[in-house]
Amino acid sequence: SQQGEEDPQALSIQEGENATMNCSYKTSINNLQWYRQNSGRGLVHLILIRSNEREKHSGRLRVTLDTSKKSSSLLITASRAADTASYFCAEETSGSRLTFGEGTQLTVNP
Amino acid sequence: DTGVSQDPRHKITKRGQNVTFRCDPISEHNRLYWYRQTLGQGPEFLTYFQNEAQLEKSRLLSDRFSAERPKGSFSTLEIQRTEQGDSAMYLCASSWGQGNDGYTFGSGTRLTVV
Numbered sequence: 001s002q003q004g005e006e007d008p009q010a011l012s013i014q015e016g017e018n019a020t021m022n023c024s025y026k027t028s029i030n031n032l033q034w035y036r037q038n039s040g041r042g043l044v045h046l047i048l049i050r051s052n053e054r055e056k057h058s059g060r061l062r063v064t065l066d067t068s069k070k071s072s073s074l075l076i077t078a079s080r081a082a083d084t085a086s087y088f089c090a091e092e093t094s095g096s097r098l099t100f101g102e103g104t105q106l107t108v109n110p
Numbered sequence: 111d112t113g114v115s116q117d118p119r120h121k122i123t124k125r126g127q128n129v130t131f132r133c134d135p136i137s138e139h140n141r142l143y144w145y146r147q148t149l150g151q152g153p154e155f156l157t158y159f160q161n162e163a164q165l166e167k168s169r170l171l172s173d174r175f176s177a178e179r180p181k182g183s184f185s186t187l188e189i190q191r192t193e194q195g196d197s198a199m200y201l202c203a204s205s206w207g208q209g210n211d212g213y214t215f216g217s218g219t220r221l222t223v224v
Contacts, residue, residue, distance in 0.1 A: 033212055045212030088152050100152030
């Protein structure tokens with residue numbers, strides 16, 4: 001499958017710090033989405049950014065998109081222990097399939 | 111509406127047996143998707159339906175896999191003659207149209223083939 005790449009694979013920070021995760025993709029996209037997954041559970045949709053958008057905010061989340069570099073970043077500000085989870089980016093191309101990256105495992109230490 | 115429901119949550123089966131999973135999407139959603147996720151990896155697309163029509167299938171969906179969505183409501187995913195390599199989390203998601211508000215995922219069915 002054509003999965004994008006996420007960086008870093010794992011990130012450990014202290015509560016209150018900001019967490020930044022990066023995602024690169026390979027094809028032209030309709031939009032790029034970020035999901036969160038707690039261990040052994042399903043995915044929860046966090047935020048969607050369209051190909052004609054450059055930045056989007058939702059609460060403590062900030063997503064950027066650079067289509068020239070085929071990359072996106074997710075910033076979580078003022079992290080909490082409850083933010084501990086795996087975070088995945090997913091590119092949506094034509095045809096409605098999502099192609100996920102391998103994810104970033106975020107650990108927020110209290 | 112309680113979101114996307116998947117049943118069972120866990121399934122352990124012997125190699126060679128057939129298994130069937132069920133997904134109940136959000137009732138207003140016309141699209142339903144199946145993904146497979148192995149440990150440490152992101153989900154991989156298997157197939158999707160718009161209403162009752164199966165519109166796209168991944169090459170991952172071998173002849174042993176079949177998915178249906180009768181009447182455009184719930185969906186079933188059947189795996190025949192299971193192999194150890196089929197062990198994974200099977201995730202179902204639904205959306206209205208192309209999912210411009212994102213997709214809603216169920217909690218998944220974890221399959222272990224022994």
